[in-house]
Amino acid sequence: MSDNEFEKSPLNTVKRLPKRGYYDKETIFGILDEHFICHLGWEVDGQPFLIPTAYGRKGDTLYVHGSSKSRMLSALTDGRPLCMVVTIVDGLVLARSAFHHSMNYRSAIIYGHAHELEGEEKMEALRIVSEQILAGRWDEVRLPSEIELKATTVLAIDIDSASAKIRTGPPSDDDADYDLPVWAGVLPAHLAFDQPIVDPAMKHNLPISLSVKSRFKSED
Amino acid sequence: MSDNEFEKSPLNTVKRLPKRGYYDKETIFGILDEHFICHLGWEVDGQPFLIPTAYGRKGDTLYVHGSSKSRMLSALTDGRPLCMVVTIVDGLVLARSAFHHSMNYRSAIIYGHAHELEGEEKMEALRIVSEQILAGRWDEVRLPSEIELKATTVLAIDIDSASAKIRTGPPSDDDADYDLPVWAGVLPAHLAFDQPIVDPAMKHNLPISLSVKSRFKSED
Numbered sequence: 001m002s003d004n005e006f007e008k009s010p011l012n013t014v015k016r017l018p019k020r021g022y023y024d025k026e027t028i029f030g031i032l033d034e035h036f037i038c039h040l041g042w043e044v045d046g047q048p049f050l051i052p053t054a055y056g057r058k059g060d061t062l063y064v065h066g067s068s069k070s071r072m073l074s075a076l077t078d079g080r081p082l083c084m085v086v087t088i089v090d091g092l093v094l095a096r097s098a099f100h101h102s103m104n105y106r107s108a109i110i111y112g113h114a115h116e117l118e119g120e121e122k123m124e125a126l127r128i129v130s131e132q133i134l135a136g137r138w139d140e141v142r143l144p145s146e147i148e149l150k151a152t153t154v155l156a157i158d159i160d161s162a163s164a165k166i167r168t169g170p171p172s173d174d175d176a177d178y179d180l181p182v183w184a185g186v187l188p189a190h191l192a193f194d195q196p197i198v199d200p201a202m203k204h205n206l207p208i209s210l211s212v213k214s215r216f217k218s219e220d
Numbered sequence: 221m222s223d224n225e226f227e228k229s230p231l232n233t234v235k236r237l238p239k240r241g242y243y244d245k246e247t248i249f250g251i252l253d254e255h256f257i258c259h260l261g262w263e264v265d266g267q268p269f270l271i272p273t274a275y276g277r278k279g280d281t282l283y284v285h286g287s288s289k290s291r292m293l294s295a296l297t298d299g300r301p302l303c304m305v306v307t308i309v310d311g312l313v314l315a316r317s318a319f320h321h322s323m324n325y326r327s328a329i330i331y332g333h334a335h336e337l338e339g340e341e342k343m344e345a346l347r348i349v350s351e352q353i354l355a356g357r358w359d360e361v362r363l364p365s366e367i368e369l370k371a372t373t374v375l376a377i378d379i380d381s382a383s384a385k386i387r388t389g390p391p392s393d394d395d396a397d398y399d400l401p402v403w404a405g406v407l408p409a410h411l412a413f414d415q416p417i418v419d420p421a422m423k424h425n426l427p428i429s430l431s432v433k434s435r436f437k438s439e440d
Contacts, residue, residue, distance in 0.1 A: 011267070036298055037323075041270035043263035046300075047231070050270065051260035052327055053309040067236050080266075087272040089257055089411065090352055094432060098361040099372070103257075107272055126318065133321075134312055134407075138319065141318050141402055148319040150333050182361055183417040183429040187354075187436060191309065192412035198403040199390040209403040211365040212314060216407060 011111050019160055024165040025060075031108040031164055032057045035191075036133040040064065040108040041083040042075055049075070055084070056129035058180040062110065062157040064123040073153040076114040084157065095171035096180045102171065104186060108164045114155040125154045136211035138165040150181075231331050232381040242384040245280075248424040251384055252277045252306055255411075256353040261303045262295055268297070275304070275348035282330065282344040284335075289384040291371040304330040304377065311408040315391035316400045322391065324406060330382045334375040342374045348400040350383065356431035 005024045006012060014021025022028065032055075041050045056063045061066055062084065066073050076082055083153070090104040116123050122145070130138045171184050193216045196208050209215075225244045232239025242248065243305060252275075261270045271292055276283045282304065286293045308325040311356055337345050342362070350358045364372070391404050413436050416428050428436075 005298060011222060037307065039259040039261075039270060039305060039307070039350055040273075041261035041303070043266060043270040045270045046263060047331075048258060048261040048263045048268055048301060048303040050303040050305050051327070052259075052305060056325070063281060070236055075404075081268060083261070083268040083270040085259060085270045085272060087257065088257070091414075092435075093428070094354070095355065095361070097364075097368075098346065098358065099362075099364050099368040101357070101361075105272070109270070110374065111267075111428055118426060130318060130321065134314070137314065137321070138318065141316060141321075142400060144317075144319050146324045148317075152319070163369075170417075170421065172422075175419070176332070176421055177362055178421060180362060181424050181426060183426045183432065185428075185432075186417045186419075187432055188414040190410055192410055194311075194408040194410065197390075197408060200397060200405075201390065201393075203398055204401050206318075206403045207313070207403060208405075212403065212405075212407055 006162045007101070009161055012163040012181065014163055014165055018166045020167055022166060026126070028162050028164045029057060029106045031088060031106045032062070035086050035088055038084050038086045042072070042080060043178055044075055054129055056125070056132035058128050060159055062159065063129050063154065064157065065129055065152055065154045066127060068153045070153065073155060076155055077116045079113045079115060081111065081113060084112070084159065087187050093171050093183055093186055094206065096173045096182040096184050098175040099195045100171055100173050102167060104169070106164065106166045107197050108160065110157065110159050111161040112157045112159045117154045117156050122149065122154045125156060126152070134215055136208070140209050140211055143163050162215055209218050226382045229381055232329070232383040232384055234385055240292065240385045240387055242386060248328045248382050248384045249277060249328045251308060252282070255306050255308055258304050258306045260292065262292070262300060264435045274349055275354055276345070276352035277340055278348050280379055283348060283374065284377065284381065285349055285350050285372055288371055288373045290373065294374060296375055299333045299335060301331065301333055304332070304378065309407045309409050310388070313387070313391050313406055314404055314416055316393045316397040316402040316404050320391055320393050322387060324387050324389070325384045328386065329382065330377065330379055331379045331381040332379045334377050337374045337376050342369065343375045345370070345376060354431050357429070360429050360431055424433045
């Protein structure tokens with residue numbers, strides 16, 4: 001891969017609607033940086049597995065974590081091929097014909113393999129995942145103890161190949177259908193954060209943390 | 221499987237945090253019915269593939285569709301094992317310790333295999349997917365022509381095994397950490413629909429369709 005772009009290969013090339021395909025890091029990493037939940041897929045003896053999980057990115061590396069007992073993490077530590085997808089739904093595209101209905105979305109697909117982290121790298125990866133979910137939170141809370149670190153497996157995902165697929169804008173109907181008396185347009189969608197709910201077990205009367213406040217305000 | 225519940229097997233049993241696992245159809249189908257985007261995984265010669273796609277459910281069967289040229293759909297028509305996940309993010313769970321941070325979520329995981337539909341079943345499956353995305357829209361628009369149907373592949377997914385995993389409620393911290401002066405609670409999240417945007421190419425001055433109006437109003 002070059003510094004700025006992933007090489008096109010049979011694996012990552014967007015074949016369906018190739019004009020929606022992107023291979024540059026700015027676009028792919030931009031999508032990754034906007035979300036915090038990915039879906040991660042791998043296979044064991046021909047059986048595909050797939051789970052939703054939190055992630056973080058720094059540079060060309062992605063990080064995921066979980067319990068040391070997780071079957072996902074233990075399957076992936078041997079470096080087998082994995083596939084990771086981040087999907088942002090931006091809206092429903094409502095055409096005049098059923099056939100031309102679509103969605104506006106940004107998705108990034110990563111092909112790679114994982115290796116387990118230890119020591120300082122492990123703690124730093126946990127910080128990166130935490131900051132991806134809620135920037136600033138890491139500095140507000142009690143950090144992981146040795147026992148907690150032992151109970152946690154952290155994987156770094158090395159990206160072998162990647163692409164993004166993006167659709168934006170209004171529907172695109174067949175010429176003849178524009179005469180139909182059907183309302184057409186886009187119903188935009190986004191992940192919204194609602195008013196924070198304080199833990200009923202709080203012992204102190206504290207204002208909402210800055211990290212929580214800024215995510216709630218900036219997103220809604 | 222019984223009428224109301226999927227049998228627990230090594231494949232679908234929730235091993236990590238088993239108290240979050242559910243196997244009854246009411247819970248699993250309830251999650252499926254609340255969303256319209258799934259992630260679908262399969263493998264080819266040890267390489268996992270994974271894509272986001274729209275889906276619909278009727279009874280014990282799930283439906284997905286796409287271009288006849290899609291490599292996902294052509295790989296899956298041979299009945300190889302697939303894994304499908306629907307994930308609803310309900311909020312960030314903000315504990316006093318980094319370790320006990322979590323998410324509130326509802327996810328359904330389906331193990332199964334697909335077969336291709338033709339004729340009336342194919343058209344009905346397209347209607348089911350369309351209604352899952354936006355109820356009522358199917359009756360407002362021009363329905364698929366013969367040519368459009370030929371350009372579309374529709375798969376029915378037969379469920380072999382399934383489970384759901386759900387987390388709700390406030391954070392759960394270590395006893396000693398409740399004394400820490402850290403704001404703790406939940407930052408709720410949901411997929412919100414925003415004000416519809418009319419297609420600039422509209423030739424008629426029409427009110428927003430009922431289907432669009434009701435999704436916009438009911439979700440936001």
